[in-house]
Amino acid sequence: MANAAVATAGAVRPLRYGSISRDRKWALRWSYFFLTLFAIFFLMPPFYMLITSLKPKEEIAAITNPWWVYAPTLDNFIELLTQNAYMTFFRNSAIVSVCVVIVTMLISVIAAFSLARMKFWGSATLATGVFLTYLIPDTLLFIPLFKMMSWVRDTTGIELVNHWWTMIILYPTLTVPFCTWIMIGYFASIPKELDEAALIDGATWMQTLTRIFIPVALPGIIAATIFCFTVSWAQFLYPLAFTTSTTELVLPVGIVTTLIKGDVFNWGQIMAGALLGAAPPLIIYAFLMDYYIAGLTAGATKG
C-alpha cells in the first residue's frame, strides 16, 4: 500500500512554482516601457520650452542642435520679470483666478447642495440643465456674451469690454456648471441619513451644509477648486476676445500679444513666460494631487 502511494506521488509532475510572479514581472516590464514612452512624449514640449528659454537670442536663430544649450543664460527670465507688462499680466491672472474660484465655489456648492438634497419642483430638470450648459463650447458663447455686454452698456452706461475684471463675471459661465456637476455627484454619495440625523439634531439647512456636508465632501470641493483654478488660469479665448489694452490682459493672452510683434517671435521670452505661467497650477497640483484624484473618483464609485 505504502509503496503504491509513493509510486503515484512520484508520477505526479512537479508543480511549477513562480509562474504567477513571472507573469507579474512581465506585466511590470511592459507597463514601465509604455509609461516611460508616454512620459517622454508628454514631457518633450515643456523640456523644449525650458531649453529654449535658457538660450540667448543668437543661439535660437542659429542652426545648432536644438536639444542642447551651448551658452546658457537667464537673460530671457530677467528681461521678462523686469518688464512691467509681464508682472501686470501675472497680477491680473492671479486676481481673476482667485476671484473666479471664490465666486464659483460659493455658487456651485450651494447650488449642488440644493439640487442634490432638497426635493423641489423641477430640481431634476435643473440638474440636467446645469450639465447641458457645460456641454456648450465657449467658442459659441462669446458672441451672445458680447451682445449682452453691449446691452448692459446701452442700458446702464457701464462698459464691460476691455477690463480684466470682466473675466471674473465671464469665467464662471464655464466653471460653475462643471463644478456644480462634480459637487452634485459628490453630495449625492453622502448617505441621506446623515442630513436626516443633522435635521433631527436641530441643524438648519445652512448648518447642515456648513457643518456636515462641506467637511465630509472636502475632497470633492478641493477637486472642483483645482479644476476651477486651472480653467480660469489657462482660459485664452475670452480674454482674447474681450480685452485689448496691455494693462487689461491676463497671462496667456498677454504673452502672445506682447511678445509676438508682427512676424517677429521673441521665442526665448515666450518660452520663459509660458514656463513661469505654468508654475502656479503645477504647484497647486503637486500639493493637492491626492485630494484631486480622491475627489474625482469618489463621486463615481459610491452609489
Next chain:
Amino acid sequence: MAQVSLRKVIKKYDEVLAVRGVDLDIADKEFIVLVGPSGCGKSTTLRMIAGLEEISGGDIAIGGDVVNDVPPKDRDIAMVFQNYALYPHMNVYENMSFGLKLKKTPKQEIDQRVRAAAGILDITELLDRKPKQLSGGQRQRVAMGRAIVRDPKVFLFDEPLSNLDAKLRVQMRTEIKKVHQKVRTTTVYVTHDQVEAMTLADRVVVMNAGLIEQVGTPNDLYHSPATKFVAGFIGSPAMNFIPCQLEQAAGALRVRLSDKLSFPVPDGRTARYTSNVGKPNLILGLRPEHIAETRPHIEPNQHDFDQVIEVVEPMGMETLVYFTLAGAEVCGRVNPNAGATAERSMKLRADLSNMHLIDDTTGKVL
C-alpha cells in the same frame, strides 16, 4: 418623556398608499416595537413620527401636542438609524454633543451630559475616536449615545441592529433593553425580526400592508394571535397551518384533517367553535412545540398519531421533524433522544389545548 398617539395616520406616495390609517397610543416610558415584513409601512410610520416624512392624513401627537407640521428638530425626539449615520469627520464626543451645541447648551453641561451618556453605554474610552476607527457594535453604541445625550421625549430606532452580525445583534439587543431600563424614555423601535420584537417590547405592533394587524404584549401575540398573519409571523419555526374540517359527531366537535385522522376539540372551546361546523376553508393552527413525541403519561387534550417523518433537523436542545399532513408541510419539535429518523414512522403527540381555528376566507382567528 411623553406619550405618543397616532390618529388615522395615512401616507400616500403619489397614488400608492404606504400607510393606510394607523391608530396607536403609546404610553409614557413604554417600549413599543413595530414589526412586519418589508414594505408593510413600519419604517414610514416611524419616519412620520420623526417628522422626516410629511403625513398625508390624520394626526400625530407627542406629549399631547399635535406635531403634524412641526419640523423634526422641534419635536424633541432622537433617532438611531440602521447605518448609524454618525458624522464621519467628527470624533465620538463631537458626534454626541453636536445636537446640544446647536441648541447653545453651556459647555459644562454638554460635557457633563456626554460623559454621563458615555458612562451608561460604556464608551468613555472611545470619546476621542473617529467613527471609522470603531467596530459596528461600538458605532451602534455611539449612535445610541447621541440619542441619549439629548434627553428627548421619544427615542426612535429604525432597524438599528440589521447591520450587525448575528452574535453582536443578540448582545446589542440586551444592551438596548438595559439602556431603556435605565433611562425609561418612551421608545418606538422598528424591526423586521420578530425575535427582536418579542424580546424587547412592552407591546408589539404587528403591521402588514400599511395597516396594524394586532397590538399586544409579546405573550398575547404569541398565544392569542388575532389573525392568520400574526399567527404565522410571530414564532420561529412558524405556526403550522393545516387545512381541516370542523364536524359534529355524537354531540362532540372534532377537527378532521384527513379521512383517517381527526382530533376532538378541547371542551372549553366547543361553545366558541360550534357555529363554524361545516364551514369551508378552515385551518387548524398548531405551533411546532405542540407536536412532540409520545410519552407514557397522557394529559387531557393530547392525542397520539402515527406519522412518517420526511426530514429531521437536529438543533441540539431539540430536534425538528417535518412531514406532510393534509397537503400542508408540518413541523414538530421532539426530544433529541426520541429517535426521530427520516422516512420512518414515528408516534407523535398533538396537544390541542393551544390550538387555533382560523377562517382562511377572512384571515381571522376564530
